[in-house]
Amino acid sequence: xxxxxxxxxxxxxxxxxxxxxxxxxxxxxxxxxxxxxxxxxxxxxxxxxxxxxxxxxxxxxxxxxxxxxxxxxxxxxxxxxxxxxxxxxxxxxxxxxxxxxxxxxxxxxxxxxxxxxxxxxxxxxxxxxxxxxxxxxxxxxxxxxxxxxxxxxxxxxxxxxxxxxxxxxxxxxxxxxxxxxxxxxxxxxxxxxxxxxxxxxxxxxxxxxxxxxxxxxxxxxxxxxxxxxxxxxxxxxxxxxxxxxxxxxxxxxxxxxxxxxxxxxxxxxxxxxxxxxxxxxxxxxxxxxxxxxxxxxxxxxxxxxxxxxxxxxxxxxxxxxxxxxxxxxxxxxxxxxxxxxxxxxxxxxxxxxxxxxxxxxxxxxxxxxxxxxxxxxxxxxxxxxxxxxxxxxxxxxxxxxxxxxxxxxxxxxxxxxxxxxxxxxxxxxxxxxxxxxxxxxxxxxxxxxxxxxxxxxxxxxxxxxxxxxxxxxxxxxxxxxxxxxxxxxxxxxxxxxxxxxxxxxxxxxxxxxxx
Amino acid sequence: xxxxxxxxxxxxxxxxxxxxxxxxxxxxxxxxxxxxxxxxxxxxxxxxxxxxxxxxxxxxxxxxxxxxxxxxxxx
Numbered sequence: 001x002x003x004x005x006x007x008x009x010x011x012x013x014x015x016x017x018x019x020x021x022x023x024x025x026x027x028x029x030x031x032x033x034x035x036x037x038x039x040x041x042x043x044x045x046x047x048x049x050x051x052x053x054x055x056x057x058x059x060x061x062x063x064x065x066x067x068x069x070x071x072x073x074x075x076x077x078x079x080x081x082x083x084x085x086x087x088x089x090x091x092x093x094x095x096x097x098x099x100x101x102x103x104x105x106x107x108x109x110x111x112x113x114x115x116x117x118x119x120x121x122x123x124x125x126x127x128x129x130x131x132x133x134x135x136x137x138x139x140x141x142x143x144x145x146x147x148x149x150x151x152x153x154x155x156x157x158x159x160x161x162x163x164x165x166x167x168x169x170x171x172x173x174x175x176x177x178x179x180x181x182x183x184x185x186x187x188x189x190x191x192x193x194x195x196x197x198x199x200x201x202x203x204x205x206x207x208x209x210x211x212x213x214x215x216x217x218x219x220x221x222x223x224x225x226x227x228x229x230x231x232x233x234x235x236x237x238x239x240x241x242x243x244x245x246x247x248x249x250x251x252x253x254x255x256x257x258x259x260x261x262x263x264x265x266x267x268x269x270x271x272x273x274x275x276x277x278x279x280x281x282x283x284x285x286x287x288x289x290x291x292x293x294x295x296x297x298x299x300x301x302x303x304x305x306x307x308x309x310x311x312x313x314x315x316x317x318x319x320x321x322x323x324x325x326x327x328x329x330x331x332x333x334x335x336x337x338x339x340x341x342x343x344x345x346x347x348x349x350x351x352x353x354x355x356x357x358x359x360x361x362x363x364x365x366x367x368x369x370x371x372x373x374x375x376x377x378x379x380x381x382x383x384x385x386x387x388x389x390x391x392x393x394x395x396x397x398x399x400x401x402x403x404x405x406x407x408x409x410x411x412x413x414x415x416x417x418x419x420x421x422x423x424x425x426x427x428x429x430x431x432x433x434x435x436x437x438x439x440x441x442x443x444x445x446x447x448x449x450x451x452x453x454x455x456x457x458x459x460x461x462x463x464x465x466x467x468x469x470x471x472x473x474x475x476x477x478x479x480x481x482x483x484x485x486x487x488x489x490x491x492x493x494x495x496x497x498x499x500x501x502x503x504x505x506x507x508x509x510x511x512x513x514x515x
Numbered sequence: 516x517x518x519x520x521x522x523x524x525x526x527x528x529x530x531x532x533x534x535x536x537x538x539x540x541x542x543x544x545x546x547x548x549x550x551x552x553x554x555x556x557x558x559x560x561x562x563x564x565x566x567x568x569x570x571x572x573x574x575x576x577x578x579x580x581x582x583x584x585x586x587x588x589x590x
Contacts, residue, residue, distance in 0.1 A: 232546040233539060233574075235566050255547045262550055263566035425547045456551065457525070473528040483547075487525045 018062035037070020039141020046100035075148035168436030172374030197222035200247035235265035253426035261291035283307035284426035308334035333411035460486035
């Protein structure tokens with residue numbers, strides 16, 4: 001991937017590559033700073049270490065992206081971490097990971113430079129301290145990283161992103177250079193990005209939606225504008241910011257797109273400069289047709305794309321370019337496979353489904369497949385397995401656990417989940433992970449979580465002597481990120497069980513409907 | 516006020532809305548929270564909160580939100 005950045009730096013050395021509210025980097029500065037970070041890692045932070053994780057404490061700023069590329073220059077892979085996560089979860093991730101080093105990108109440039117940064121009892125080095133290390137001798141860093149870059153092959157890991165795991169331990173999805181290269185090739189083939197593309201980054205960097213901003217921009221020589229988080233609750237600040245920064249490509253979570261439509265902000269917010277959006281792409285959960293129509297009616301020139309895919313297949317494996325208005329009760333399809341990606345719909349007997357209307361599990365083959373889960377070979381083998389159609393050689397598929405069917409025209413439509421994973425607030429969440437945290441509370445006998453897709457709320461049923469919602473929340477907030485906290489808490493005297501002695505989810509559904 | 520507290524607590528069970536007064540300034544509420552809270556308030560109180568009402572001074576605390584609701588109800 002560094003070669004991609006080098007090519008962009010050769011073609012557009014003085015063009016702005018990355019910007020946030022306060023700072024910006026040209027392609028030359030981007031590459032130059034990344035090489036210094038790479039040199040520092042190779043010489044000081046983790047001498048002799050390659051293909052090992054290095055964590056980055058991220059903030060919504062441009063330098064976090066520079067730090068990622070610096071780690072890649074050193075021949076290692078980056079793991080973006082949100083320092084705002086509950087202490088216990090960060091601790092679990094860090095002990096699973098044992099990173100070879102931690103780079104702190106939080107402070108405003110210059111401000112935290114000398115302060116000893118650390119997290120969960122591990123020491124970290126600030127980005128500023130690293131950048132000032134070589135002084136005028138940046139050439140030394142260059143020599144060091146050149147060797148590392150030359151030794152990197154495209155099956156080496158590029159990054160790891162942690163997602164929810166059903167057993168209560170988050171899993172680190174490891175993605176290779178090859179997979180991200182494949183992603184940018186596929187996007188370049190299907191969409192028209194060019195050096196005038198300005199990607200308005202909404203997704204946090206520990207969320208793989210942001211991967212598309214970072215690498216598509218690098219491939220086309222465009223710019224990434226990191227939009228301040230506060231604007232996503234203030235459409236009356238957000239829209240003027242998009243216009244002022246000349247942002248024309250949005251690859252956003254559904255909820256961020258929705259807030260603009262819900263508040264009819266395109267009508268209500270007065271703009272000095274017109275918005276010129278080429279693409280609005282959305283993913284993470286189902287886009288309500290009503291919100292989409294709001295945009296389509298007002299932006300006839302903009303291309304709207306529904307993207308689908310889990311982190312394990314490198315962001316997205318299917319796309320649907322919205323080619324007509326949908327009725328509010330129609331399902332927006334997830335479309336068709338990206339180039340160089342094969343989608344197999346498998347039934348319970350592992351036979352391929354080709355006819356329309358029949359539901360099966362979405363399985364994916366191609367270079368987009370992640371390397372697997374960090375330090376979890378058994379778990380990896382469960383989801384990344386031999387393609388049942390292939391005999392005689394090794395060919396893997398990833399089982400998404402998502403169920404879908406083909407429409408008459410061959411477009412895929414998402415149906416539901418096979419297991420207890422849900423999509424909530426743009427995140428894939430294992431209800432089992434929430435239950436594991438709840439069951440860990442001393443005075444709770446047993447718990448069960450359900451998801452209400454209409455109200456978009458997580459319901460928690462718990463069996464305990466006493467009712468204490470606040471007490472539960474207080475404990476959960478030390479263990480789970482906020483998007484995993486249940487919204488409704490219902491205490492039961494005894495958890496309903498079915499004939500097999502398992503928790504009777506149907507009975508709980510009824511209880512939930514009764515309120 | 517009780518109804519509003521219920522809406523807020525369901526959306527964000529982790530926050531003590533009796534004392535919190537920097538919900539927007541400290542980026543405590545995100546876009547998902549705002550969408551769900553505002554749509555429920557609109558429905559419950561029969562009002563329409565406008566994009567230009569999405570100001571820190573209207574959303575920083577439960578009492579500020581209540582004031583906004585009362586103001587919109589009287590319009």
